[in-house]
Amino acid sequence: MEVLIWGTGNMARLHSARLARRTDVTITAVISRRGGGEPLPGASDARILAGPEELETLPHRPDLAVICLPSDLHRSAAEALMGRVPHILCEKPAALSLEDAIAMADRAEQTGTTLSVAQVLRSWDVYEALSHRLTAGRERLHTLTLWRRQPRPDWSDGGWLADPKRSGGVLFDLAIHDVDYVVSLFGPPERVEASEGPGGESVTLFLRYPTFCAVLYASWCLPSGFASGLEAGVEAAFTDELIRFDSRLSSDRWRRYTPQGMEEECFPTWDPYGRQIDTLLEELRGGRSPGRLDIRTVLPALAVCQQAEQLISG
DSSP states (O other): EEEEEEEOOOHHHHHHHHHTTTTTEEEEEOOOSOOSSSSTTTTTTEEEEEEGGGGGGSOOOEEEEEEOOOOGGGGHHHHHBBBBBBBEESSSSSSSHHHHHHHHHHHHHHOEEEEEOOGGGGGGGHHHHHHHHHHHHHHGEEEEEEEEHHHHHHOOEEEEEEEHHHHHHHHIIHHHHHHHHHHHHHHSOSEEEEEEEEGGOEEEEEEESSSSEEEEEEEEEEOTTTTTEEEEEEEEEOOOOOEETTTTTTTSSSEEEETTEEEEEEEEOOOHHHHHHHHHHHHHHTTOOOOEEEGGGHHHHHHHHHHHHHHHHH
């Protein structure tokens, strides 16, 4: 399979490194407006293109394109590739508005393009294992709390991540992971409540369902240079047990508390980004749709984020 990567930043390097591990994948081209620079992992022999119009100069059409650009460019980039590349994987968020994401999904259908979105929590084994416990024990669930914190993202090219107009801010760049996780399990909530911290550096959401409430907190308030970079966790409070996952303690286990005491449950150490790529390629090779990565599966989470944004802005 021949792959095109559009972008040269951190996420482009992450995806290219995972693709380079596969013996059945070749990164044949990279779109970089600036050209040159240090090659992406596994892409030292790739052609550097100035834009999607130069795809016509390649000897073969790429099978898959991976879009790793600032979030405000996702729609225009995806639509520029549709009709030129049969399969597209776009970094999250799909777009900065529900309307743009719907337009992308509609255009993909019109052009016969499969359009996937990289919501990586869906491929993280701890979160996936917890999802089975949550759905099976939904009637016993009282509160679901999720948190995600990191230093202010000032490392991106030109500082675009820290610019809400380009990244969607902490809500669309960070909180959307946990919003997507909850909404993909339980569907749209009955009611959304949202508040923003000083300077827009943090956001708290309450997603209220008939029998429980999901509380989500996302923040860029950790001190610069914080040792772990990003920390995340989940706490599920059931009638008769509490399950807690905290990345500060471990990335491959959770703790389960019951009246009998505490026990740990461990899981295989998966690379969620590698697993995400592997799952997508297996589906595409089998002639199947991208399944749980299909863009239409992320629309409900975008709708919740957009509603929260409107509540915060008043």
